[in-house]
Amino acid sequence: xxxxxxxxxxxxxxxxxxxxxxxxxxxxxxxxxxxxxxxxxxxxxxxxxxxxxxxxxxxxxxxxxxxxxxxxxxxxxxxxxxxxxxxxxxxxxxxxxxxxxxxxxxxxxxxxxxxxxxxxxxxxxxxxxxxxxxxxxxxxxxxxxxxxxxxxxxxxxxxxxxxxxxxxxxxxxxxxxxxxxxxxxxxxxxxxxxxxxxxxxxxxxxxxxxxxxxxxxxxxxxxxxxxxxxxxxxxxxxxxxxxxxxxxxxxxxxxxxxxxxxxxxxxxxxxxxxxxxxxxxxxxxxxxxxxxxxxxxxxxxxxxxxx
Amino acid sequence: xxxxxxxxxxxxxxxxxxxxxxxxxxxxxxxxxxxxxxxxxxxxxxxxxxxxxxxxxxxxxxxxxxxxxxxxxxxxxxxxxxxxxxxxxxxxxxxxxxxxxxxxxxxxxxxxxxxxxxxxxxxxxxxxxxxxxxxxxxxxxxxxxxxxxxxxxxxxxxxxxxxxxxxxxxxxxxxxxxxxxxxxxxxxxxxxxxxxxxxxxxxxxxxxxxxxxxxxxxxxxxxxxxxxxxxxxxxxxxxxxxxxxxxxxxxxxxxxxxxxxxxxxxxxx
Numbered sequence: 001x002x003x004x005x006x007x008x009x010x011x012x013x014x015x016x017x018x019x020x021x022x023x024x025x026x027x028x029x030x031x032x033x034x035x036x037x038x039x040x041x042x043x044x045x046x047x048x049x050x051x052x053x054x055x056x057x058x059x060x061x062x063x064x065x066x067x068x069x070x071x072x073x074x075x076x077x078x079x080x081x082x083x084x085x086x087x088x089x090x091x092x093x094x095x096x097x098x099x100x101x102x103x104x105x106x107x108x109x110x111x112x113x114x115x116x117x118x119x120x121x122x123x124x125x126x127x128x129x130x131x132x133x134x135x136x137x138x139x140x141x142x143x144x145x146x147x148x149x150x151x152x153x154x155x156x157x158x159x160x161x162x163x164x165x166x167x168x169x170x171x172x173x174x175x176x177x178x179x180x181x182x183x184x185x186x187x188x189x190x191x192x193x194x195x196x197x198x199x200x201x202x203x204x205x206x207x208x209x210x211x212x213x214x215x216x217x218x219x220x221x222x223x224x225x226x227x228x229x230x231x232x233x234x235x236x237x238x239x240x241x242x243x244x245x246x247x248x249x250x251x252x253x254x255x256x257x258x259x260x261x262x263x264x265x266x267x268x269x270x271x272x273x274x275x276x277x278x279x280x281x282x283x284x285x286x287x288x289x290x291x292x293x294x295x296x297x298x299x300x301x302x303x304x305x306x307x
Numbered sequence: 308x309x310x311x312x313x314x315x316x317x318x319x320x321x322x323x324x325x326x327x328x329x330x331x332x333x334x335x336x337x338x339x340x341x342x343x344x345x346x347x348x349x350x351x352x353x354x355x356x357x358x359x360x361x362x363x364x365x366x367x368x369x370x371x372x373x374x375x376x377x378x379x380x381x382x383x384x385x386x387x388x389x390x391x392x393x394x395x396x397x398x399x400x401x402x403x404x405x406x407x408x409x410x411x412x413x414x415x416x417x418x419x420x421x422x423x424x425x426x427x428x429x430x431x432x433x434x435x436x437x438x439x440x441x442x443x444x445x446x447x448x449x450x451x452x453x454x455x456x457x458x459x460x461x462x463x464x465x466x467x468x469x470x471x472x473x474x475x476x477x478x479x480x481x482x483x484x485x486x487x488x489x490x491x492x493x494x495x496x497x498x499x500x501x502x503x504x505x506x507x508x509x510x511x512x513x514x515x516x517x518x519x520x521x522x523x524x525x526x527x528x529x530x531x532x533x534x535x536x537x538x539x540x541x542x543x544x545x546x547x548x549x550x551x552x553x554x555x556x557x558x559x560x561x562x563x564x565x566x567x568x569x570x571x572x573x574x575x576x
Contacts, residue, residue, distance in 0.1 A: 027402035034391035034454060035410065041451040042417050045428030052431045103327065110324040119569075123562040127555070128328045134554035135335050136547045137512050138531040142539065143334035143341075146351060186331065236419070244421025247514065252535040263423040263515070270427055270519065280431055283424045294419060 046287075053280035064274035074281045082265050082282060089262040090289070092174070093243035096181035097189075100238050101231065103182070104189040108230070109223075111190075112197030129190050141180055141253050145171055148179075148254075172256030180248035185241060189234040196230025197223075232301050240290055262286050335551065342544035349538040360541040364549075367540035373530035374546050377511055380442065380526060384449035385506040391450070392457025393499055397491075399458070400465040417455045425452060426519030433520065440522030448520045449513060453506035460505060464498025511550075 053074055058065035079086070111129070115122040132140060148154055148170040158164040170176050200223065208218035224231075246263030249255035255264075262282060270279035315322075341350055345357035365371035395414070398404070417425065429448050433440060472494065476486040514528035521529060531543055 021401060021403045023403045027398045027404045030394040030398035030402070031404065031410065034395040034458075035413065037391055038413055038417070038451065038454060041429065041432075041447055042425070043413070045425070045432040048432040048435050049424070049428045052435070106320060107324055107327045110320045114320055120566055123566065125324075125328070127558050127562065128331060130558075131335060131551075131555065132331060133508060133512070135338055135551040136528060136531060136543075138514060138528050138535070139338045139539070139544065139547050140334040142531075142535060143337040147333065147337060183331075183334075240419055240421055244423040245515075246423060247532070252532075263421070266423050266427055267518070270430060276431065276434065279427055283427045286421060287424045290419070290421060 049280045049283050052276050053284050055277045055280075064276070066276060071277070074277050075285070078278050078281045079285065081278075082262065085260055085262050085265050086282075086285065086289075088174075088259070089243050089286075092178050092181060092249070092261060093239050093245075095178050096185065096242045097235055097239045099178070099182040100186050100189040101235060104186055104193055104234065105231075108190050108193035108197055108227075112194045113200060113202070116198075126191075126194070129187050129194075132184075132187055137184060138247060138253075141184065141247060144176075144180055144183065145254055148176060171254055172258070174259055176254040177249045177259045177261075180254040181242045181245060184245075184248065185238040188237040188241070192233040192237065193227060193230040196227040200226050228301065232298070236294060236297070240294070243290060244286060338544050339548045339551070342541055342548045344541055344544075346541045350541045350544065351538065360545045364542050364545050367542035369525065369530060370540060370542045370546060373525045373527045376442070376525060377527040380445050380449060381507045381510040383446045384453055384510045385503050387446070387450040388453030388457050388506045389499060389503045392454045392502060393461050393495070395454070396458045396461035396465050397495075399462055414455045414458050417452055418459075422452075422513075422515040423519075426516040429516070430519040440520055441524045444520045444522070445517055445524060445526065448516050449510040452513075452516065453509055456505050456509060457502040460502040461495065461498045464495050464501075468494055508554075 051068065052066070054068075054070050054072065055066035055074075056069040056071045058067045107129070111122060111125045115125055146152060150169055150171070155164065155170060159166055159168075170179075204222050204226065205218055208222050209215075213221065243261075244263050246261055246267050247253055249259045249261040249264055251257060255261075260268075262285075266279045266282050266286070269275040269282070341353075342360055343356050343358070344350055344353055345355040345359070347354070360366075395410075399407075399410070404410075426448070429444070429451070430440075433444055438444060468491070473486050473490050476490045477483075481489065512528060513526075514532060517526050517529055518532065525533070527543075527546065531539060534540065534543065
């Protein structure tokens with residue numbers, strides 16, 4: 001249910017007697033086009049990434065010309081050359097995920113539990129949470145860049161009251177990139193947690209209170225475990241795209257030459273330097289690391305079904 | 308407890324949430340405000356209110372073309388992904404077939420793969436196959452990542468569908484295709500529409516995968532990214548703001564009508 005919790009926000013499932021699943025050639029007709037499409041444009045590309053990641057420069061020496069080979073050194077080369085970027089990506093993504101969780105949980109609790117008696121306000125609050133989706137992701141990030149810029153109101157006021165050193169910056173620093181990642185993925189964290197909390201049976205919480213548990217104990221023993229599916233899918237939906245993002249860390253947005261993440265390196269190698277094998281090898285490293293982390297996380301948190 | 312602390316304890320969550328909502332809306336308000344900026348060259352500092360940007364949306368070079376391209380890509384990818392995804396969703400809920408877990412995994416993986424990997428993978432494939440990047444490659448890419456989201460959305464609807472309604476159709480001697488067109492499809496429509504809207508929104512705002520597979524073809528997000536280096540024209544803010552208003556009006560109207568319907572049902576029941 002990790003991702004199901006996110007997807008099912010739109011429709012409320014009324015429990016009905018499920019139809020008996022039967023075998024029929026119709027199933028093949030329904031499945032085949034979509035499955036072939038994904039095989040061709042999802043699986044085949046991953047396979048091509050693996051092949052590309054092992055290529056060696058063509059003997060003609062042209063830039064961007066490569067030939068098929070099995071150069072496993074490509075991997076050791078990119079890992080040593082870009083180790084710093086890999087570590088940076090996963091640390092930024094991890095911090096942003098925790099920050100988004102701390103920001104979103106109270107908000108999701110407010111919408112899902114406190115606003116329950118007011119359906120219209122609840123709907124309005126949900127609209128506000130997803131409102132950022134309706135305006136270009138890039139323009140929102142640029143807006144933050146300008147709001148947090150050195151001559152912006154925020155930084156000048158902080159400097160005026162000496163909360164910030166006169167020569168300090170926000171934009172271009174790691175904090176700005178992490179801030180941008182956090183902001184951009186907050187809706188992905190809030191919605192699944194809301195979906196879990198919306199179904200929370202408040203009688204359990206009352207039972208906790210009746211048994212003289214402190215509010216903190218009730219929260220950690222009852223509310224939090226019952227909302228775990230939402231927290232898990234929210235964390236995955238934030239961490240995965242944040243680790244691969246390269247817009248926030250880009251020099252033209254919230255980052256600088258000090259903050260490039262793995263996504264920036266892949267983009268530069270693929271689209272600018274035409275070093276396809278390096279870009280492909282890094283993509284495989286990113287994908288493999290994420291799959292391992294997700295598998296461990298999902299296993300440890302005991303989520304059985306993913307979709 | 309002092310009265311002040313008790314008051315704060317009672318309203319803390321309300322206060323926090325209000326601040327949180329304001330925080331979420333800050334960059335949106337900023338983007339909309341700067342669509343009215345008399346910006347001339349660079350839309351960074353506020354230079355006074357004007358309607359010129361709104362009245363001459365297409366004045367900035369390339370903005371309208373990029374916007375049009377995004378609409379074309381969004382509509383094409385939405386139609387393709389919605390058809391393919393809906394078919395899979397029905398099969399998953401209604402039929403038994405071999406490799407069921409493998410199919411679920413294949414649908415889950417694109418959502419768990421970072422966009423940069425999806426983008427670079429497709430680009431590597433197009434490069435190897437010698438396919439020229441352009442509108443077609445962007446549409447193919449967008450359709451791919453939308454399919455899984457369509458499946459997840461429509462699947463919930465299929466699962467909540469009462470099979471008795473279809474049985475009733477069959478009992479009344481409707482052919483299987485008549486049952487599908489007259490009963491199943493209309494009942495699935497809200498889910499299918501939700502999935503289509505989600506696909507369009509995902510496609511319209513996608514930048515990372517597009518950047519790898521568009522070549523010289525410019526969509527709206529790509530226009531913004533390229534322009535970010537030298538300054539975004541205020542007309543881009545106008546387009547983004549207009550899209551925002553349309554989407555918000557759409558959501559509010561649909562929520563209000565859903566609320567009205569619930570009320571009507573409650574009165575009847």
